[in-house]
Amino acid sequence: MTRLAIPKTYKLFIGGKFPRSESGRVFEIRSAKGEFLANAAKASRKDARDAVVAARAAGSGWAGATGYNRGQVLYRVAEVLEGRRDQFIAEIVSTEGVSAAAAAAQVDEAVDRWVWYAGWADKYVQVAGNANAVSGPFFNISVPEPTGVVAIVVPQDSSLLGITSAIAPALVSGNTVVVIASERFPLSSIGLAEVLATSDLPGGVVNILTGSPAEIAPWLASHADVNALDLIGAAGLDWIDLEIAAAETLQRVMRPEQGPDIASPSLTRITQFTETKTVWHTKSLI
């Protein structure tokens, strides 16, 4: 007698917990071959707002952690992700309909990017900041600090690599994020949430919403407690409206990108969601 498998319930990831959508809505996820895989939670405006609250609450702790500590947590994400490699490969093969080799390459690259960004956490300040030689008796230094709460529409055509490449750099400096997952391939995003939840990442630092980006993104773009909006994966949306809405509270906006690897790793992905703070202090005359 064959054993009946236990399918997973795919829920949202908000404040370190896995709630269903408060709206009670779900949407069907089917494999590339058309088989039913799951009823994913379809996030609502309320879920998005809850996620922003959770992200804001987590902000001071994550930003206040040392770079060394953040680096270790992000490296831990890579460790745990590596340990669940087979699960992610199977999920990607099933949902994207790609070969096992292609799925493996995607997972491996995602793991390696977590490692790459983890290493930046205690270094980017040295590269992006500097002392300033001002004309007077002052100690003067400029350092980058996290922008705050970043809402991200992740690349939509990728299961795991897209979301990894979009959120890891924002986390390096201490931002907290509200993520709108790929609408077509949301399962790996929730799989990643399970990885994050077991990687010592404080609850609320990453919040992941599955559902319709077209429905959720406007609530985040117009939310007064969101500091930045990364539209990197929003090329298919009415994104000019989102940019216009984000102007109301001067959210920092990154525009949609395109191409085969639209979130390739770079230092500017870290610094784009930082604010340069310049501190002057008097020196006494001796």
Place this chain on the structure above:
Amino acid sequence: MTSNNGNTNAGSNSFLDYAPAPESTAILNLKSEYGLFINGEFVDGHGASFTTISPSTEKTIATIAAADASDVDTAVKAARRAFDRSWSTISGRERGKYLFRIARLLQERAREFAVAESLDNGKPIKESRDVDVPLAAAWFFYYAGWADKLDHAGLGANPRALGVAAQVIPWNFPLLMLAWKIAPALAAGNTVVLKPAETTPLTALLFAEVVQQAGLPAGVVNILTGAGATGQALVTHPDVNKVAFTGSTAVGRLIARQIAGTDKRVTLELGGKGANIVFDDAPMDEAIEGIVNGIFFNQGQVCCAGSRLLVQENVHDEVVDRLKARLATLRIGDPLDKNTDIGAINSAAQLERIRTLSQAGEDEGAVRWSAPCDLPENGFWFAPTIFTNVSTSHRIARDEIFGPVLSVLSFRTPTEAIAKANNTPYGLSAGIWSDKGSRVLAVADKLRAGVVWANTFNKFDPASPFGGFKESGYGREGGRHGLAAYLAPAESRSYAAPAMKAAPAVAAAAAVETPMTDADPQTPTKFVRRKGANK
């Protein structure tokens, strides 16, 4: 020009009764009319010309041309041509030499610029002479040296200029803001079209003469005078690659909306409601001077002013008493008098705004105290004012007043001070006064502000990045960071094309509908939905 407003101060028999010491305006050789500076020469504008007045006397200084949309187009074309044919083809070393020339010419003509600035803006001559003009020259000197060192700007090898920069600046530091905008733009290899504020065009027009004297290729720097509609036409011009704006948050929002969906790069330097935090162990003599400098420098018309004073409760009364005593000695009057501490408010509209918000302070229950002084009859004047009993919900604790009005609040613990300081949508500046270094550094870490001054305030330097968090805007001016705002890496990301482009004709129509006012930080602006308008 110089004799209308004698200095006034509290006691008529005070030891502070100085004889008038006005700076002579003879050094100025002003024309009665000024045109637009396009492609290296002064030309007539097609808009309705306007006059610029001296805010201390309300006397007309000169008639100024206004640029309409066609003038904007001509200027942008000139800047594009200059970018393509001259400025982007010469070496960084040669570009730098032009900027060094400009710095030297500004130093040579410093007295003239200082007098013109105080005449047109109303600020005391000691500030224009010792701050605005020398810093403007320093800004050009600093960025001149960057022009041939762009590989070290932090963007990798061979960064490229963006192209044509549209720059709109405010009236509070007319020449200095011009230098903050033009110097890094030119050093990075961009060409510029700059619009000075409607009420303070004079020094920008004198700067155009400096550009001519420096022999800059035609079209590299273009100066367009005009009001909000001119600025709007400029920032929405389709052939502009970069928009740099300093002014109110309301206009900053408007610009952010208008450039949505375009590939224009933008930096915005907007409003603020800076907290100046005084701990009980502060060096008190220095702190009192710093508080005064923080909010009464330039009549408080400073985006990074320390307009909210947060005083530790046990020294609150002492600080307020000493502040009042100090304010009573400030000398208010003729901006051209070398002894003047407080000059004129820049415009009738700004004075009205200061009055309105101060009245709101009284109406909401705060206690008002104004320095005892006689204000001149003509011109726009407002006595240095302190509000005590201010609570965090009062308008005078939340809205940017942009005038010589200080709101005093108190706190007990560092945690409370930080919470109150950050309790604002703005995030431009903050001050900390304490003799305890470890506390200063810990508090500085927690303040959500782009510039933190510890045991000093309102210090500026071309090497020091300046700019805000949150709704105070984005991007930095000054230092290496300010240079990067005018550069792109050699290899750029590949951005998705906008789903639909705005037609320039419609954008221009929206411009008429929603004039930009850089005078009023709180003017509600209509929500211009460019994309919707083009459906």
